[in-house]
Amino acid sequence: MERTVSFRLNGKAASVTADDERMLLWVLRSDLGLTGTKFGCGEGMCGACTVVVDGQAVRSCVTPLKDVAGKRVLTIEGLGGERLHAIQEAFLELHAFQCGYCTPGMIMTAHALLEKTKRPTREQIIAAMDDNLCRCGAHPRIVRAIEQAAGIGKAGAR
Ligand code: FES
Numbered sequence: 001m002e003r004t005v006s007f008r009l010n011g012k013a014a015s016v017t018a019d020d021e022r023m024l025l026w027v028l029r030s031d032l033g034l035t036g037t038k039f040g041c042g043e044g045m046c047g048a049c050t051v052v053v054d055g056q057a058v059r060s061c062v063t064p065l066k067d068v069a070g071k072r073v074l075t076i077e078g079l080g081g082e083r084l085h086a087i088q089e090a091f092l093e094l095h096a097f098q099c100g101y102c103t104p105g106m107i108m109t110a111h112a113l114l115e116k117t118k119r120p121t122r123e124q125i126i127a128a129m130d131d132n133l134c135r136c137g138a139h140p141r142i143v144r145a146i147e148q149a150a151g152i153g154k155a156g157a158r
Pocket residue numbers: 038039040041042043044045046047048049050059060061062
């Protein structure tokens with residue numbers, strides 16, 4: 001059913017008039033031009049499309065627009081300000097990617113984890129990231145980058 005759905009997007013008010021069953025991924029990418037959120041499998045299996053909704057990492061490819069009505073949606077474009085976010089900086093510093101396609105979903109999943117658990121154990125990081133796939137095999141560096149962003153390891157948290 002077409003209707004106008006209002007929510008907070010990266011800290012600002014947003015309203016989209018569309019079929020309320022339209023998946024959030026396409027609302028973000030096609031309707032709102034936020035192409036940082038990636039389309040991988042389209043079936044909730046890879047994590048490339050992960051965004052944060054009310055503090056939870058969710059798969060936007062299987063999240064209908066109606067499910068975010070009145071909620072806070074954070075995408076990769078909403079991280080950082082004049083400077084990159086600490087997670088983004090750690091990914092860059094530790095080269096926690098190769099092609100980079102999985103990276104926005106990885107960073108948003110890590111962001112949701114660190115918002116809930118400031119200093120996660122390695123096991124907690126691996127568990128939180130387990131369903132985010134990286135076909136380039138960057139997982140070990142991704143885990144180290146999240147540890148670094150959390151202030152575990154050689155650099156402190158910001
Ligand atoms: S594109 Fe959404 S989980 Fe793969």
